[in-house]
Amino acid sequence: MSLEIIGISVLWIFLFGYVIVGSIDYGAGFFNAYSILSGKQHILSKIIQRYLSPVWEVTNVFFVFFFVGIVGFFPKTAFYYGTTLLVPGSIAIILLAIRGSYYAFETYSSKGHKGYAFMYGLSGLLIPASLSVVLAISEGGFVSMVDEHPVLNYVALFKSPLSWSIVVLSITAVLYISAVFLTWYANQTGDTDATNLMRKYALFWAFPLIITACGIIYELSYHNQEHFERILNLWWMFALSLLLYVGTVWLIWKRKNYGLAFGLLVGQFLLAFFGYGISHYPYLLYPYLSIYDSFTNEAMAISLIIVFILGLALLLPSLYLLIKLFLFDKDYVKGQNAK
Amino acid sequence: MLFEDPVFSSRMLTILTLSFHAIYATIGVGVPLMIMIAQWVGIKKNDEHYLLMARRWARGYVITVAVGVVTGTAIGLQLSLLWPNFMELAGNVIALPLFMEVFAFFFEAIFLGIYMYTWERFKNQRKHLLFLIPVSLGAAFSAFFITIVNSFMNAPQGFDIVNGELINVNPLGAIFNPAMPTKVAHVVATAFMTAAFTLASIAAFQLLKGSNHVYHKKALFLTMKIGLIFSIATAVIGDFSGKYLAEYQPEKLAAAEWHFETEGNAPLVMFGILDDEQNIKYALKFPYLLSILAHGDPNAEVIGLDQFSNFESPPLYIHYFFDIMVAIGVFMILLALIYWVGVKRGWAFINQKWFRMLIVLGGPLSFIAIEAGWWLTEFGRQPWILRGIMTTGEAATSSGHVGLMLILFAILYLILGIGTIVILRRLFKNNPVERELENRLGGEQS
Numbered sequence: 001m002s003l004e005i006i007g008i009s010v011l012w013i014f015l016f017g018y019v020i021v022g023s024i025d026y027g028a029g030f031f032n033a034y035s036i037l038s039g040k041q042h043i044l045s046k047i048i049q050r051y052l053s054p055v056w057e058v059t060n061v062f063f064v065f066f067f068v069g070i071v072g073f074f075p076k077t078a079f080y081y082g083t084t085l086l087v088p089g090s091i092a093i094i095l096l097a098i099r100g101s102y103y104a105f106e107t108y109s110s111k112g113h114k115g116y117a118f119m120y121g122l123s124g125l126l127i128p129a130s131l132s133v134v135l136a137i138s139e140g141g142f143v144s145m146v147d148e149h150p151v152l153n154y155v156a157l158f159k160s161p162l163s164w165s166i167v168v169l170s171i172t173a174v175l176y177i178s179a180v181f182l183t184w185y186a187n188q189t190g191d192t193d194a195t196n197l198m199r200k201y202a203l204f205w206a207f208p209l210i211i212t213a214c215g216i217i218y219e220l221s222y223h224n225q226e227h228f229e230r231i232l233n234l235w236w237m238f239a240l241s242l243l244l245y246v247g248t249v250w251l252i253w254k255r256k257n258y259g260l261a262f263g264l265l266v267g268q269f270l271l272a273f274f275g276y277g278i279s280h281y282p283y284l285l286y287p288y289l290s291i292y293d294s295f296t297n298e299a300m301a302i303s304l305i306i307v308f309i310l311g312l313a314l315l316l317p318s319l320y321l322l323i324k325l326f327l328f329d330k331d332y333v334k335g336q337n338a339k
Numbered sequence: 340m341l342f343e344d345p346v347f348s349s350r351m352l353t354i355l356t357l358s359f360h361a362i363y364a365t366i367g368v369g370v371p372l373m374i375m376i377a378q379w380v381g382i383k384k385n386d387e388h389y390l391l392m393a394r395r396w397a398r399g400y401v402i403t404v405a406v407g408v409v410t411g412t413a414i415g416l417q418l419s420l421l422w423p424n425f426m427e428l429a430g431n432v433i434a435l436p437l438f439m440e441v442f443a444f445f446f447e448a449i450f451l452g453i454y455m456y457t458w459e460r461f462k463n464q465r466k467h468l469l470f471l472i473p474v475s476l477g478a479a480f481s482a483f484f485i486t487i488v489n490s491f492m493n494a495p496q497g498f499d500i501v502n503g504e505l506i507n508v509n510p511l512g513a514i515f516n517p518a519m520p521t522k523v524a525h526v527v528a529t530a531f532m533t534a535a536f537t538l539a540s541i542a543a544f545q546l547l548k549g550s551n552h553v554y555h556k557k558a559l560f561l562t563m564k565i566g567l568i569f570s571i572a573t574a575v576i577g578d579f580s581g582k583y584l585a586e587y588q589p590e591k592l593a594a595a596e597w598h599f600e601t602e603g604n605a606p607l608v609m610f611g612i613l614d615d616e617q618n619i620k621y622a623l624k625f626p627y628l629l630s631i632l633a634h635g636d637p638n639a640e641v642i643g644l645d646q647f648s649n650f651e652s653p654p655l656y657i658h659y660f661f662d663i664m665v666a667i668g669v670f671m672i673l674l675a676l677i678y679w680v681g682v683k684r685g686w687a688f689i690n691q692k693w694f695r696m697l698i699v700l701g702g703p704l705s706f707i708a709i710e711a712g713w714w715l716t717e718f719g720r721q722p723w724i725l726r727g728i729m730t731t732g733e734a735a736t737s738s739g740h741v742g743l744m745l746i747l748f749a750i751l752y753l754i755l756g757i758g759t760i761v762i763l764r765r766l767f768k769n770n771p772v773e774r775e776l777e778n779r780l781g782g783e784q785s
Contacts, residue, residue: 053452053455053456054452054453054455054456055452057404057405057408057448057451057452058445058448058449058452060408060409060412060448061441061444061445061448063412064411064412064415064441064444065441065445067415067416067419068415068434068437068438068440068441069438069441071418071419071426071430071434071437072430072434072435072437072438073434074430075426075427075428075429075430075431075434076427077419078418078419078423078426078427078430079423079424079426079427080423081419082419082420082421082422082423082426082736083423083736083737083738084738085420086420086421086736086738086740086741086744087738087740087744089416089420090417090420090744090747090748093409093412093413093416093417094747094748094751096409096412097409097410097412097413097751097755098751098754100405100408100409100412101405101406101409101755101758101759102758103405104401104402104404104405104406105402105405105758105762147737149737296430296431296434297431297505297508299508299509299510300431300432300434300435300508300510303435303510303511304434304435304438307435307438307439307442308438311439311442311445314442314446315442315445315446315449318446318449318450318473319449321449321453322449322452322453325453325456325457326452326456332456332460
């Protein structure tokens with residue numbers, strides 16, 4: 001395996017990690033706001049807060065890791081994406097900033113302001129939308145070179161059905177992932193009301209998710225023929241992903257084994273995410289930037305990979321400790337020892 | 340319009356983000372150590388006051404961490420958004436410490452979450468203390484690694500450029516650049532110093548307001564002692580930084596010192612103003628001191644601005660930043676020293692209103708010194724983003740929307756800044772020490 005492939009795989013895994021933990025976080029914010037507005041706050045808020053409080057900062061790091069890593073492994077991405085993403089990137093930062101700081105302000109001091117909770121939920125949906133624009137841009141067709149500088153065509157991006165499908169998919173995925181996770185988490189706490197409510201949301205969002213996912217593949221067949229064909233070559237990954245999706249929905253429908261259901265969901269997204277990533281190969285920004293012409297020098301690549309392995313040796317046990325203390329600790333999830 | 344030039348707007352947005360982030364980052368690096376010390380002292384002396392101190396500091400700390408994290412994320416992304424050409428080049432050479440910084444931050448984030456939510460879960464407070472070690476280590480190492488990146492910008496090395504191509508990249512060579520030791524040490528020491536004086540300033544404020552509780556007196560003595568140690572360390576390292584500048588970045592030292600002619604027996608210029616003909620007025624001149632600062636020898640020759648073209652000379656207003664930083668540093672050392680000796684000797688005036696007011700001022704002053712120091716070092720390497728290799732003009736984005744983003748971010752920081760103050764005030768005002776102590780002790784007896 002070449003260093004380029006290792007590099008992009010590492011980053012793709014971390015991006016996947018962010019997609020999962022970020023979705024849980026963003027969706028939780030939305031469900032929290034929705035439950036306040038619909039008067040069901042007493043059912044959900046406690047559970048959501050109990051999960052989010054110790055991990056919100058960790059979620060953020062997955063994101064930082066990805067964008068620092070991609071500039072490290074593929075410095076040219078800074079040139080192409082840095083220039084083109086100024087506006088969507090800045091908007092995402094501002095939303096993240098409002099969300100992150102507000103969360104701490106709210107949790108650690110004053111509680112229960114309706115307007116804030118609403119903002120928090122809304123920004124949680126806008127962030128994935130603004131970040132997922134990158135995926136549309138990477139398909140090519142929205143960036144042109146003017147005087148050797150990449151320029152983003154906002155009108156084309158705004159009018160494109162592809163970019164809107166990606167935005168819709170990211171939002172439905174956020175809500176679906178989050179709902180399935182919270183169903184499981186609520187079930188762990190032994191809170192039947194919350195479990196039932198989250199189960200309802202999970203089933204509600206399952207259908208639009210699969211519709212938009214199929215829609216995007218259809219759009220791609222017009223937008224980027226080459227990419228579409230590579231996706232067809234990997235049809236088995238997507239088929240397997242679909243199978244796991246059916247499994248998750250079935251388990252939730254039957255109120256059986258929510259833990260396994262969440263596991264299947266992770267598998268489903270892993271397959272689809274990697275299927276998409278592999279079919280995108282070798283382009284980072286079609287057709288200007290491939291992973292080969294943007295890769296860093298060998299000395300840096302090797303040292304980054306060494307640091308990455310050492311870093312993981314530190315991180316994985318710590319993450320395990322965090323999960324053990326807060327996700328699988330019976331007393332904690334049930335609200336004893338919560339402070 | 341002013342904001343139509345992307346280079347100027349990018350510079351302004353970067354300085355705005357960094358100046359705002361520096362406040363929270365300094366707290367973020369310094370305060371965990373203070374929490375750790377307080378909790379350690381509390382366990383050792385079996386003193387409930389210190390344990391409560393750790394707890395109250397930690398509670399306030401989390402609020403500042405949140406803003407520190409989001410503004411840190413902002414500057415992390417802005418590096419690529421505003422300076423794409425710089426990151427493309429630098430990414431090849433200096434990505435390693437940047438990457439390590441994320442790991443340090445990750446580490447800190449995980450254990451801070453654990454520390455904050457396990458106060459009551461361990462019978463043995465020592466176990467709980469253990470979680471603070473990775474938090475403070477992670478915080479200090481974030482500062483360590485990110486300052487390496489900054490020192491690389493001041494003294495780029497670890498690669499060769501041949502015909503515009505970057506070759507022979509040596510990531511470790513880039514890390515161990517000559518600016519690194521002094522810069523990293525100075526940043527970490529000042530963060531500890533500022534955190535200590537800020538907490539001291541809070542304690543003094545409580546005493547000034549009339550609370551005569553022994554809790555505040557203990558907090559004040561502990562933090563002033565720590566502040567004294569780190570402010571002395573800061574001054575010593577600052578002297579080394581001067582010697583580094585004289586050797587490797589003489590134009591920055593010369594501009595900061597208004598040292599126009601290369602000469603020996605160079606005097607140190609403090610304060611004063613510069614008129615249009617570059618005459619220095621109303622300044623204090625300490626003979627030989629600049630030669631000593633630069634080379635450790637009163638007769639040594641110090642390179643002046645006459646050796647540099649106009650293009651390479653940093654702006655002369657950095658002298659004011661130097662003055663502010665040094666003056667505050669010296670003032671804080673004296674203040675902490677007088678306080679410490681005063682406590683030992685039982686001098687009465689250190690408990691008087693005016694002296695406590697000075698201590699209250701110490702916290703904000705330290706932050707002003709931090710900002711002034713950063714502006715000195717950053718404006719002092721103009722026009723370069725990578726000294727001698729790439730100018731800020733060559734590095735900036737070509738996008739025309741930076742001006743608008745600058746306005747948006749300014750509004751964001753304003754909201755975050757006000758939010759922090761309001762929340763922190765509410766957090767502690769509604770829950771004074773006296774009441775919390777009563778609750779805790781009462782709870783334990785029943």
